Amino acid sequence: MTGRWGLLALAVVGLLAGCADRDRSSLADGRLTATPGGVDFQKVAIFDAREAEISLRNVGRARINVNEVWVEGPEGSYLAEFTHEGPHSLQPGSACSLKVRFAPPKPGALPAMLVVRSDTRIEPLLKIPLSGLGVAAWAEVSPRRLDFGRIEADSTKTLMLKLDNATEMPVEVTPRLVGADRDEFTLEPVTLAAGESREVPVTFSPVRVGKKQVALAVSPCRGCADVAVQVAAEALERAVVAEPEVVDFGAVPVDRESYRESRIHNISTEPVTVTQLTLEGKDASFSHANTGFPLVLQPGEVRGFQLRYSPDHQGPAQDNALYHVESRRHPTLPVELRGYGGAAELCVSPLSYDFGRQPLGSKTRVIVNVKNCGSSNAGGLTLNTLAWQPAAGGDLQFNNTPLAMPHTLKPGEEVNIAVFYEPTRTGDAMGSLVMTTNAFSAATVQMDFRGTAEQHAPCQLTVTPLALDFGTVPPQQGAVLGVKLENRGTDLCPVKNIQLRDDGGGVFGMPGGALYGGIMYPGDWFSFMVSFTSPPQGGSFTGTLQIEQMDPVNPVLLVPLRAHSQMACLVASRRYLDWGVARRDCPPEPLEVNFLNACTAPVSVDDVFIGPGTTDSEFALQKVPDPLPFTLMPNQGFTVGVDYLAQVYGLNVSPLFVASSDLPEPLLVPLIGESSKRVEKTDLFVQQDVSKVDVLFVVDNTDSMAVEQPRLVNAVPAFVNTALDKKVNLHVAVTTTGIQTQPQPNPADNCPGGALGGEAGRFFPVDNSFNRILNSGMPDLAAQLQRNVQVGRCGEVEEGFEAMRRALSRPLVDSADDARTPPPRDGNLGFLREEAALVVLFVSDEDDHSPDAVDTYVQWAQQLKGVNQPQRATFYAIAPPKNGCDTAGGAGTRYAEATARTGGEVMSVCAPDYAPLLRAVADKAFSAQKRFPLSEVPEPGTVTVTVDGAPVTTGWTYDGATNSVEFANVPAPGARIAISYRRSCAAL
Template sequence: MTGRWGWVALAVVGLLAGCADRERSALADGRLTATPGGVDFEKVAIFDAREAEISLRNVGRAPVDVNEVWVEGPEGAYRAEFTHEGPHSLQPGSACSLRVRFAPAAAGAQPAVLVVRSDTRIEPLLRLPLNGSGVDAWARVSPRRLDFGRIEADATKTLPLRLDNPTELPVEVTPKLVGADRDEFSVEAVTLAPGESRELNVTFHPVRVGRKQVALAVSPCRGCADVSVQVAAEALERAVVAEPEVLDFGAVPVDRDAVRESSIRNISTEPVTVTRLTLEGRDASFTQNNDVSFPFVLQPGEVRTFTFRYSPDHQGAAQDTALYHVESRRHPTTPVALRGYGGAPELCVSPSFHDFGTQPLGAKVRVIINVKNCGASNEGGLTINTLDWLPQQGGAPQFNHTPLALPVTLPPGGEVNLEVFYEPTELRAAEGSLVMTTNAFSAATVQMDFRGDTEAHAPCELVLTPQALDFGTIPPGQGAVLGLKLENRGTDLCPVKNIRLRDDGGGVFTLPGGDLYGGIMYPGDWFSFQVAFMAPVAGGHFTGTVQIEQMEPANPVMLVPLVANTQAVCLVASRRYMDWGVARPDCPAEPMEVNFLNACAAPVTVADVWIGPGTTDSEFGLSAVPDPIPFVLPPNEAFTVGVEYLGLVSGMNLSPLYVASSDLPAPLMVPLVGESSMRVERTDTFIQQDVSKVDVLLVVDNTASMAVEHPRLVDAIPTFVQTALDRGVSLNVAVTTTGIHPVTPPDPANACPGGAEGGEAGRFFPADNSLPRILTSATPNLAQQLQQNVQVGRCAEVEQGFEAMRRALSRPLVNSADDARTPLPDDGNAGFLREEAALVVLFVSDEDDHSPDAVDTYVDWAQQLKGQNQPQRATFYAIAPPAEGCATAGGAGTRYAEATARTGGEVVSVCAEDYRPLLQAVGDKAFSAQERFPLSDLPEPGTVTVTVNGTPSTSGWTYDAATNSVVFDVVPPAGTRIAINYRRSCEAM
C-alpha cells in the first residue's frame, strides 16, 4: 500500500534562508533539480533510524513554489520533511533542503520513492528513488532471574547479566531498575558491537534490612520492548548470629564449675570469615579455652559450637560478654551475654514421703508438701520448672495435686505449699510418685512418694438444707451471701469432696471460702458454707449450680440450683445484710431492724415479707412487720422490718429475708447472717483512720423552735471550717435538714427556703440549687458559703435527723445527680461521698431525734457504709439538748447521746450561747486521729485486753464504762492496728 506524507507550505512573512517569496515571471518557467538524485540508506536495525538530506535547487528562469513532499513506500518506514518552515518559493538559482528518515519496522529490502510537488509546468512531480534494508538487530539477555541471596546490610554483591549481539549491526542495550528498593541496585547502559558478547554487572548494595521489591527491565535495542529479569535479594541485620544470644549459667555454688555451649550460625548465603573469639573480661569467673584455629571461614548455613565455663569466685551476680569477631562492615562483632550467679539455691522438701493410711472409699484426703528455698540470702532464686506424676501401674490413678503455675521462682527463704490428694476409687493399696525438676544445683530432680489404702463403708445419708438457693432480686452492683448446710444423718461415716461451683453463671456466683476439697463426716456431724452472688451493673437473670460429691453410688453428685435476679429496684434497704456476729444461746441477741424506702416516683405495692429457707429455718424470725400486708407504699415513704436471731443452733446460720413488691418479678432479698457459739470471747479490730480526707454532713433542724439556735450556728461555722483548713484536711461538706415531709400548705410566717418546703428528705440544701450544694476545701470563701447553706429556714414540724442522714447517703440520692421522685432538677447528692474518706455527721437540733427506727439501726447502717472492719470511719457528733434540758431546748437529746457514744463521737449542749467553742472542740476531734475506740459489746469487768500492731499493750489506755470504749492516753498514729479482746457480758446481749 502506498502512503503519502508531507507538509503543505505555509505562508510566512519574511525571507527564509535559501527560499524567497518573489513575484514569478509569467514568460519564463522554473525547473527543479535534486542533489543527490536518490538515497540508499543501506542496512538499518529494526526500530533504529538513519537520516539523509536532499537539496532542491531552481535551475530555471522563473520562481518555483515547492508545495508538498511525501514518500511512496512501506508504511511507516520513511518520513520526509523540509528543514525550514514554508512557504518554500525558490528564485532562480536558489535552493531548499529536505530531510528523509528511514526507520524500518521489519526486516528486508524496503524500496520507496520520494515525491516533490511544485508549480513548474515542465515537471510538477519530481520523483527520487529511495532504498534501504531493515535488519533484525537486538541483544539476547540471559539469565532471566538474578538471585543475590541473603547478604548483610552495608555489604555489596555483584552478579553478571550476559548480553549477546549475534547480528551485523551495533546494538544499544538500556537496563532500567523498577520497584520500591531500586535505589539499592545499580547497572549501566552499554552498546554491543556486531557479534559482540559481554557481561553487564548488576550490583546490590543494601542499606535497609528486609526482602527487596525490585525487578530489572532491559531494552535489548533502541525502541525494542523490555525484557523482564526477575531479581531476588534480602538484606540481613547481621550475617552471623549467636545461638543463644544470652548464655545463662544460672546459680552455681562458689568454686564449682558450670559449662555451657554457644553456637554461631551463618544465616547469609555468602561465606563469612571469623577472625577470633574474645571475652570483654568484666568478670574473671567466665573463661573459654576452645581448640580452634582462627581465622576460619563460616560457610552459608554452617554452625560452629564453642564451650564456655563459669567458675564463680564470688557471691552474687556475674556478667561478661563473649565477642565473635567477623569481617563485616556493619557488625564486626557478634556478642553473646554471659550471666551467672555465685551461690546456688538449696531445695528443701517436707515431707518427701507420706502414707495416707487407710481411708474410706470415695474420700479425698490431703497432705501439704512444703517446698522451700532454704539457701542463704545471697544464693539466688529457686525455680520449679516441672511437676509430673510417674505413670501408675495397675488401675486408675489414685493421687493428684493442685495445679501450680509453672515455672515459679522462690527467693531465698521463699516457699510454696503443694496440696497432694489421695482419692481412693478402688479397694486396693495404691502408690504414686510425684517428680519435680528445679534449678537447684545438686537437686535438679526430686521424687516424692505417696501411698495409701482403702476400706468400704455404707452409702452416705446426707441431708442438704436448703435444697436450692434463691437470691431473689439484688440491686445492680451489690452483693449478697446465702448458706448451704450438710448433715450426716446416717449411722456410718460419710466422705464428701469436691464442693465447688459447677456453673458460676458467668462469674456472678462464688464460694467466699473457696472450693472445699473434702472431708469425712461422722454420724451427726454437720457444717455450713457460704455461696455469694455479685449483681452485675448491667442487670439480668442468672442461674448456677453448686456440686457436692458424696460416697453414694445411687447419687454420687448432689447438685444445688442457684438463681438470682438483678435490676433497678424501687425499695432501697437501709442494710445490705443483717449480721449478728457471734451470738450465745444463753444470751439472746438483740433484734435488728432494716428500713425499706420507696425510691421511685410512683407508689409500690408491698405484697409480702417473709424469711425464706435457710441453713436452719428456726434460727431467724420476724419481730416486727407492717400491718396490714399487702399495702401501698407512696414515693419517698418507708417501712421497717424487725428480725430476731435466736442463736440456738451452733455454727453459722444464714437465711434470706424476702420482700415482694409490685415492681419486681422476684422479691428483694436481704441476707440474714449469724453464728452461734458457746465462746464468750470477742475481739474488736480497728485500724487507726487517716483523717486527711473527711466527708462532713451537717443535719440541721429546720423546725420553728430553732429561732435562737440558727444564728449561733451561723456565727460558729467559720471556726469549724478554719479548724479543718488549718489541719490540711481535704473536705467535702454538705447540709441537709431534719425535715422529711414538706409542709402543706407552707407557713408564711416561717418560710423554708431551698425549694423543698422543709421536706428535703435527705436532699442537700438548697435542693433548688440556688446555692452550691456540695462544698470542698477548694471552694472560694468556703466559710461564707457554708454559713449561707446552714440557714435552712424554720417551717418543718418533726425532727428526723437520723432518717434524713440515712436517706442522704443511700440510694437513690447518694449516687444520682437528680432525684427522679421530685420535680426539682438536679437535686441528687452524687459526688459527695468518697469511698476513701472518713465520714463525720454533725446533728444540730434543739430537740431529740424522732426518726422511726432504733438508734442501733442507724449506727450499724452508717458503720456498714464505711466497712464492717472499720466502724470508726463513721463518727456522729451532735449539738443537742443536754440530759438536764434548758429553757431553749425541748426535752433531752438521749438518742443523739446514744448514737455519738456508739460511734466514738461527742454530744455538746445546744443551750450554749456561743457555739464557736463547741464547734472548735468538735472540729479538733473530728479532724484528728481517733483516741477513743467504742466496743461492739459490753465486756465483763476486768476482761478487756489491748493489742497494738500485734504486741500486747498493758498501759497507755483505759476502759471508759460510760461510753463502753477504750481510750488511749496518746493518740495512735494513722494505720495502727488495734485489737481489743474481752469476755462478753450477757447483759450486752
C-alpha cells in the first residue's frame, strides 16, 4: 500500500532538485545505492515520531535522475521526502539524501518499504526495508473535575492534577485553558519520563467576583486528542459575611441593658481565621465580652456573638463592631450597631402581697402602683391586658378595680390599681394577676397574692340615720349629709362595698369615694359623707346606699336616699356650717346662718329643726325665731344659731332644716364638725453640733453615669476644703443607688467594691478594699473620698432613697457586720452620731425609683434627727432638672420634692461643674439652730421647755408670729430639747 506521504512525494517528483548537473551520458548506465540499506526505527510512541536520513549515491558510470520516493506500508506510519529541492540528478559518484519519518498511529510492529524510482535501466525501483514498533505511550489524567469551591477574590487556591505515565516511553503532556476566565488560572506543560507519576499544580487566583467560565483541555501526549477536565470555581467579594449586617437594639431605657446576637457566616469553602472582635468606640453605650479569639471558622460555619447595649444617654446611638479576618481583600468585617436611649419601662410595686389573716366576709385592699419609669423621650407605656389566672381551687377570691384596656402611660405617668382580697370561704387562698405590656423586658408581668380567711360571729351593725333626707337644695347647689356605722356586737365585724347602689341618675355621690371595706372591732364606729348635687332643672330624686356586712341572715343593709330641688324664697347666707376640728373639753363657738326672703310675696316659716344625723346629740339649736310659725315679709330675714358640742369623737354631720310655705320639703343647711381627742403635745429636738456633720453620698452606679461620675470626683475637693475651712468634724461615707446584685454584671472594672452593684445601703466598698467611713482627721480625706465615689457602673435601678434608709437603719447602722450577707465587716457601725447633723447628697442622672412615697422617706429621716429641724436632716441632690437634658433620664421630680421638704437644694446633673453645689452644701449645713418651730398652736402660758431633762424657765421666748420657741442662750450641741404645751382650743 502506498502511504499518503509517498503519494505526495510522487506528486512532486517533477520538482525535485538535483544533487549534480543535468547532463546524462548515454554510454554507460548509472547505478543507485542507498546507505543504510534499511532502517529500524525501533520503539516509538504512537502520535510521536522519529526520523532517519538515507543517502542515495550513483555508483555507476552514467548520470541518474531520481524521479520519486515513497513508502509502501501501514497508512500514515511513514513519510519520506528529499532533504533538498529537486530535480535530483546524480552524476557518477555524487549523492543526495532522503529523510524518513516514522510516526506510529497505533501500537505494534509496523514494517514498510521505502521505494526510490529512478531512470536506471538496471534497477529502476530501489527498495529499502523500513521497520518500527508503535508503542501506546500517553499519560493518564485525573481527576477529570477540579472544584476550587468558593474563595474570596484576591486570594489563591491550588489543586493538583495527577499525571501518570505507566508506559516505558517518555510522554509530553500539554495542558490548555479555555474559557472567558482562563487568565485567572495557571498550569505549565510537563514531560513525564517512562513510568513517572507527577502531581501538577493548578492555581486559581481570582481578581473578579463571580462564577468562573473555564475548562481545561489536556493533551496526554504529543499529538494525542485532548482530555477534558471540568473546572468549577467561584470568586466571592467576602468569604465571611455578617448576618445581619445591622444589629438594631431598638429602644432601651437609659441604664438598662439589652443583648443582641451578631452572627458571622463563612460562605466560602475554605477555613477562615478570625483574629478578634473589636468596637470602633463611637459610643460607649455598646460593649461586648466575647472571648475565644483567634478562631477558625470552618466552611459554611455560622457562629454567634453577644453584643450589649446599655445606653448612657438619651437619643440615638451608633457604633460598628469589627471582626478582624485574615484576608487581603477585606481584613475587617464591619457590623453596624444601632440603638436608641430611652424606652417605655415598667415599674410595678408590689409584685407580691400577703393579706395575712382576714375575717370571712371582709374586703381588704392593697394598691398596686404601675408607672412608666422610662426616660422623658421613651414614648408611651401601653398596658394591653389585665386578667386573673384561674385559682388552683377554681374559686378566685381576689379582684381589682376595673381599668380600661389598653391603657397608655406617658413617661413619668402612673396608675394605681386596687387589688382586693374578698374571701368567700375559710382557709388559704392564692391568686395571680397577669399584665401584658409593651414595656422593655416586661412583656408579661405576674403579681401574686395570698391570704387566709377565718370565721367570726355575725355582725351586729347599727346604721345612723336609717335614711338620708336632703330636704330641698336649690338647683345647681350641693349638700352633704353623713352616715354612721357602729359595731354593737362582741366580735369584730367586717364591712365592705359601701357604695351607691342607685345614684338617682348621677345626683347622689360619695365625696370620699366608695369605701371598699374595713374591719370594725366591738364598740368601733365611723362616719362618712353622702352628697347630693341638684341639677339645673331641679326635681325630686331617690337613691340607695348599700352596706355589706358579715351576716348570712342580712348580708346587705340599704339606706334610702331622697332629695328635692327647686328655687326657694328663703336664701341661706351660708350653704353649710363647718366647725372644723374641735375638742371635747373646749367646744367651739356657735355658728349662725341668716335666711332671707328673696321673693316678692310673704313666706310662712313653719319650723326650724335639726333632722336625724350621725349623732343627734352633737348639734343643738342655740338661737331660733320665736314664736313659730311666723310670716317673713319680702326682703326680711332671720338668724339661726347652732352649737356644736364636740363630745363624740370623729366626724359628725346633721341636717339643719327650715320648713316654709313655698317648699314641699324643708330647706337644708348641713352641719359639719369633727371632734379630736388630742390635747397635750410634746415636740422633741436634739440640738445639732455645728462642728459635727455626718455626710452620706448616695451615688448612682448605673451604666449611664459615665460622664457624671468623673464630674463628681473632680468636685469632691471643693466640698472637703470648705468643710475643713469651717473646722467641721466630718464623718463621710458613700453608698450606691443599687439594691439588687446584678446576675450578669459588667466587667470587673465597672463593678468594683465586692457587692456586684447591689450595696443595698452598705458603705462602699463593701469588700473593705478602702476605708469605708472617712473623717476629717484623715490627712488625705479628699483623695480617699474621690476614690470612694468611684462606685462603678453595674447597677440597674436607681433606688437612692431606699439605699439611704437601709444604710442608716438597723441592722446596718448599729452593726460592724451585716449577718445577712457573706462579706465580713460590711456593717455601717460608727458612722451616724446622734449629736451630729445629717446631710444626704444624692447624685444621679435619673429620678429615684424607690418603692415608697417621698413623704415616707422624708418623715423617716426627720424622725431620725428630730422632726421640725430641717437643718438636722437635709437632702441635697445632683439630679435631672425639670425639663431634663440629653445626658439625663427624665426629670428628677422625687429628688426635687424631697430636697424641698428638707430645706436642701437641687443642682442640675447636666451642669459641667459640681463644685459650686458641694460648696453650697458645706456652707449651709454647718450652722447652729436657735429657733425651734412647733407643730401646733399652744394655749397661752402652757409652753414648758426642758433641756437634757432639766426644766428651763429663762433664756427662751415663744414667738406667736412664727409659732416657735426661740432661745437666747442656744442649747449646746447634742442637747435634748423637749417643748410641751396644751393644744389651743382655737382653730389650728
